Amino acid sequence: MNIAIYMRLSKEDEFSHEESNSITMQRLLLRDYVREHFPQAKVFEFSDDGYSGTNFDRPGVQALLDGVKNAEFNCIIVKDFSRFARDYIELGSYLEQIFPFMGVRFISINDKYDSDQYSGNVADIDVNFKNLLYDLYSKDLSLKIKASVRAVKEQGKAVCSTPPFGYTKDPQDRHKFVTAEDEAAVVRRLFKMYAGGMSTVEIARIFNEEGVKPPSQVWHEKGIRKADPKGGAFVWQHSGMLRMLKNRAYVGDLVQGVYECQKIRDDRRVTDPEKWIITENHHEPIIDRETFDKVQERFQKSGRKWKRRDQHVLVGRVNCGCCGHNLRHSTGIGQPYYWCPGLNIYHMDGCVKRIEDFYLEEVILFQIQQHIMELGESDKLLQAEKEAAEAETEALRKKCRDVDKAIDKEKAQRMAEFEAYALGQKKSYDVSIDGVEKLRKKYEGLMEQLSEAEDKVRQLNRVKVHESFAVTKLTEELLDEYVESIEVHPGNEVRISWK
Numbered sequence: 001m002n003i004a005i006y007m008r009l010s011k012e013d014e015f016s017h018e019e020s021n022s023i024t025m026q027r028l029l030l031r032d033y034v035r036e037h038f039p040q041a042k043v044f045e046f047s048d049d050g051y052s053g054t055n056f057d058r059p060g061v062q063a064l065l066d067g068v069k070n071a072e073f074n075c076i077i078v079k080d081f082s083r084f085a086r087d088y089i090e091l092g093s094y095l096e097q098i099f100p101f102m103g104v105r106f107i108s109i110n111d112k113y114d115s116d117q118y119s120g121n122v123a124d125i126d127v128n129f130k131n132l133l134y135d136l137y138s139k140d141l142s143l144k145i146k147a148s149v150r151a152v153k154e155q156g157k158a159v160c161s162t163p164p165f166g167y168t169k170d171p172q173d174r175h176k177f178v179t180a181e182d183e184a185a186v187v188r189r190l191f192k193m194y195a196g197g198m199s200t201v202e203i204a205r206i207f208n209e210e211g212v213k214p215p216s217q218v219w220h221e222k223g224i225r226k227a228d229p230k231g232g233a234f235v236w237q238h239s240g241m242l243r244m245l246k247n248r249a250y251v252g253d254l255v256q257g258v259y260e261c262q263k264i265r266d267d268r269r270v271t272d273p274e275k276w277i278i279t280e281n282h283h284e285p286i287i288d289r290e291t292f293d294k295v296q297e298r299f300q301k302s303g304r305k306w307k308r309r310d311q312h313v314l315v316g317r318v319n320c321g322c323c324g325h326n327l328r329h330s331t332g333i334g335q336p337y338y339w340c341p342g343l344n345i346y347h348m349d350g351c352v353k354r355i356e357d358f359y360l361e362e363v364i365l366f367q368i369q370q371h372i373m374e375l376g377e378s379d380k381l382l383q384a385e386k387e388a389a390e391a392e393t394e395a396l397r398k399k400c401r402d403v404d405k406a407i408d409k410e411k412a413q414r415m416a417e418f419e420a421y422a423l424g425q426k427k428s429y430d431v432s433i434d435g436v437e438k439l440r441k442k443y444e445g446l447m448e449q450l451s452e453a454e455d456k457v458r459q460l461n462r463v464k465v466h467e468s469f470a471v472t473k474l475t476e477e478l479l480d481e482y483v484e485s486i487e488v489h490p491g492n493e494v495r496i497s498w499k
């Protein structure tokens, strides 16, 4: 007879100082048993030191199973089941199917189990407990939570920590929004001004001058957001306004499931729009659809002017400061240039005779850079906002990890209790999983907050070109966003009026 003895010491065993679980003690016990029961047998030793028993990803156990496959021995002996596997489902499948099929006898000394003498079903030990263990040991907890959050979203219920500016959570039902009149008035005004043709930069300036509180300030005062104002004061910003102007929530729709979170530590990614969960007429609209559509139309129009692609970026945008005529672009001899057709009509001295396009471009770009810098140093503010959002996200990730660990700990305690019962050290065991459920709820709440925070970081990261000092190229978008008109005056003096 060829016998394999298997020993395992886990990290927890080391800490518990339980001498009977040390490799040496396990070996003594197993060798004694073999000597007494199978004095003629040849013994093969397998062991894993410092490995958890929750999976089979252990070198010793892998070598043991390889030996089983190669029919190198016909009996396996362990001190107790948990040495071989802590996952009782997996243990069951080995004891009931794999070992019998391979003709391998299995003996667990402390469990008084010997497959040769056991005719019943191992898993019958306690079917209910098996289910409980399965639940406790369910590997993909986050997957389950994700599925349940999605199910809630599909029912048209809002799952987020802060509703959009203009709404608050319904005190009767946290999945519903109710209109916050003061905030809604600001939202309506914003849409009206933008639909009326004002730029977001201009609106931001007016709101800031009038002292209209931006969402960040309102949330801060309500205690929803903890972060202090960056740069000394809360201000309206172009980027935040654009987000509001594009938010379908204001016509009463709820759009969820835009981002997908793979794992806690992973970055989230934008999902296929087909997967978005849209609930129309979820809450009372603040903006009528007509106004909303008008605003969206303006987004689509900007940057798509009548101009042909091969034309110079400033064509159609520059006027003569003297006669007001639109300057013409010519590509004659030398560097392409702009000139005023009024020269041939009015014969005025002040009309633009020649201004080279690269020079005009440089001057305008420089002025735009200056202008952006004057717009309240928005880039610095943005950077500070980004840093604060990232810090918040990191803190939430850490909390999630901590709760995750606490769940594992709670599970291990349940498991230990069952083992004590299975080994006859205790008369009963506590099957309550309330502790774990409570932790899971907490985890779920943290995940919601985390996904909100990550959302914010992502949105902030998307805001770049227009507000950054890194504006290095004159583009259609830049001109559309900031420039109302450009005039060239005598002496080729360039004057820009801003949106």
Ligand SMILES: [Zn+2]
Residues within 6 Å of the ligand: 320, 321, 322, 323, 324, 325, 340, 341, 342, 343, 350, 351, 352
């Ligand atoms: Zn002119």
